Amino acid sequence: MSKARILNVVGARPNFMKMAPLIEAFAARDDRFEQRLVHTGQHYDERMSKAFFEDLGMPRPDLDLEVGSGSHANQTGRIMMAFETVCQAERPNLVVVVGDVNSTMACTITAKKLGIKVAHVEAGLRSRDMTMPEEINRLCTDVLCDYLFTTDRFADDNLRAEGVDEDRIHFVGNVMIDTLMKHRSMAAALGLAARLGLAPGHYMTVTLHRPSNVDDPAVLKGILEALAELSERMPVVFPIHPRTRKMVDQAGLGGFLTSGDRVPEHGLWTCEPLGYLEFLHLNMNARLVLTDSGGLQEETSVLGVPCLTLRHNTERPITCSEGTNALVGNDKARILAVAGEVLDRPPGVARVPEKWDGHAAERIVEILARTL
Numbered sequence: 001m002s003k004a005r006i007l008n009v010v011g012a013r014p015n016f017m018k019m020a021p022l023i024e025a026f027a028a029r030d031d032r033f034e035q036r037l038v039h040t041g042q043h044y045d046e047r048m049s050k051a052f053f054e055d056l057g058m059p060r061p062d063l064d065l066e067v068g069s070g071s072h073a074n075q076t077g078r079i080m081m082a083f084e085t086v087c088q089a090e091r092p093n094l095v096v097v098v099g100d101v102n103s104t105m106a107c108t109i110t111a112k113k114l115g116i117k118v119a120h121v122e123a124g125l126r127s128r129d130m131t132m133p134e135e136i137n138r139l140c141t142d143v144l145c146d147y148l149f150t151t152d153r154f155a156d157d158n159l160r161a162e163g164v165d166e167d168r169i170h171f172v173g174n175v176m177i178d179t180l181m182k183h184r185s186m187a188a189a190l191g192l193a194a195r196l197g198l199a200p201g202h203y204m205t206v207t208l209h210r211p212s213n214v215d216d217p218a219v220l221k222g223i224l225e226a227l228a229e230l231s232e233r234m235p236v237v238f239p240i241h242p243r244t245r246k247m248v249d250q251a252g253l254g255g256f257l258t259s260g261d262r263v264p265e266h267g268l269w270t271c272e273p274l275g276y277l278e279f280l281h282l283n284m285n286a287r288l289v290l291t292d293s294g295g296l297q298e299e300t301s302v303l304g305v306p307c308l309t310l311r312h313n314t315e316r317p318i319t320c321s322e323g324t325n326a327l328v329g330n331d332k333a334r335i336l337a338v339a340g341e342v343l344d345r346p347p348g349v350a351r352v353p354e355k356w357d358g359h360a361a362e363r364i365v366e367i368l369a370r371t372l
Contacts, residue, residue, distance in 0.1 A: 004372050006035040007092040010061070011042035011079070011103025013052060014295055017276060018098040018121060020056040021178035021361035032369050038086060040079050040103040041066040055276040056179065072102060072133055079106035087114050094372060097141065098122055098175070100134040100315075108141045117372070119147035121175055121364065124155025125294075125315035131212075134294075138315070149364050151298075152318045152353055172363040173355030176298050180280065181358030187280040197262040200285040201347075202234055206268075209241040210292040213310055213330050217251035222332040223310065224248070224256040227268050227290070230339055235263045237282055240270045288342055290335070297325045304350050306342045310335065324350045 006026060010019050019037070026035045039061035053060060065082040067075060079102065087095070087110060095111040097104045098121040111118045120141050127135050142148055142159060150156050151174040159169050193200060206227060214220050227236055238257070240248075248254055258267040274282070280299070283289055289300050289307045297316050300307035301323025308328045319325035328338045355363075 003030075003032060003034040004093040004368070005090065006033050007086070007090060007095045008035055008037050009040065009083075009095060009097050009103060009107045010037070011040040011107075012099075012101045014293075015098050015101065015103070016052040016056055016058060017179045017295065018175045019096075020058050021175050021182070022096065022098075022121065022364065023058060025361040025365040029365055029369055033365070036062040036090065036092075038063045038083070038107075039065065040083070040107070041068060042075060042079065042101060042103045052276050055183070076102050076106045079103055080110045083107045083110045084114070087111060087116060092116060094119060094368070096121065097145075100125070100137045100141070102133070102137060105137040105140045108144050112144045117146040118144065119149065119364075119368065120145040121149045122151055123148035124150045124159045124169070126155075126158045127313045127315040129313050135315070147368070149360075149367075151316075151356075151360075154317055170364075170367055171355065172367070173357060173360035174298060174353070175360045175364070176295055177302055177356040178358050178361050179276075180299055180302060183277060183280065184284070187277045188284065190277060190281045192278055192281050193285050195262075196237070198235060198237070198282075198285070201287050203263065203286060204230065204234060204236045204288045204290060205279075205282050205286045206236060206238040206289075207241070207291045207293050207296060208238070208244050208310070210311070213292050214244050214247045217247075217253070219330055220247060220251055221253055223330055223335070224253055224268065226332040226335040226339075228256050229336060231268050232266050233343065234287065235265060236268050237263055237286075238268055238270045239272065239274045239279060241273060245270075287347075288339065290339070297323070298356075300324050301350055302352055302356060304347070306347065308335065308338055308342070318353050322351045322353050324348070 008019055026033045041064055067078045095116055095118045097107055108118050123142050129135055148168050149170050149172045156169055156171055256268055257270045259270050263269045284303045286305055289305055292310045297307055297309055297319040301319045307325045309325055310330050312329045328334050
């Protein structure tokens, strides 16, 4: 039997954690699959990208399209043009896309126009918020894909409600959790918290990057005020996204931030973006995580760490119904009130969602081996 040629596409930092277990699972079936890794270069920061390849043990990309940043339309168009050339040269049987970034949608459209099958890993997630570019990417991608691999039953229901044929939907679990399970013990052994002067269970971590939170100076100020007030209760660690730091500086809000070799007892302590293992280490030992990231809602649910999502909606509602997540929005008073409630009560025990067991990638590859 001839091997199926697979093009695995990554474009931005969240994609790496999702693709790593798939690459490993395809490699375990090298009698059936021949794979190549394509990095569109949508997210090209060396510090934030190179460390992830190293932490996750991923091979360097076979092809790097180096599209860089730009407006959504500009970036999407350049990805499509570059990826079309790749597809014409490689002639794959299947393109695998993950997540919901511009690269996900752009490469899906390009492949389908060339008559190539596409599989979307993490399909069916919906926030119902069309102001989010990611929601548009998700909707466009799922309409076109031949294989829709979902993380939970909510996603299955979303796709059925949109009229998707049942034979395209495959509930397999969460590849992000595959990566977490594999690297959990390695992250636990790092000792980073101790080097920073942090006691397990006695600090908080924060991530903040969405335009709805950082582009409006008034909203950003309110969030930073809330975080600063929380830091009077226990240390707060804030690995700051480059764009967020830029917006903080432009708004003249740098006075809320502090830095140094060790985290102070009080204060909002910032550092450069961390590698996957470093940040996993800090989050698994945190008392509370505050974030506007999608992936952290999932990771904290498996880690059993309370999570407050600074958004008004989530495409991952299962993290609220079965995990440790709560939506609080970006109002200062609301953030402080809910964080206070969490910190005042003993940590609870969360129920891990179905099939979030570290074997999602294996299920995906088995389905493809049987049907492609």
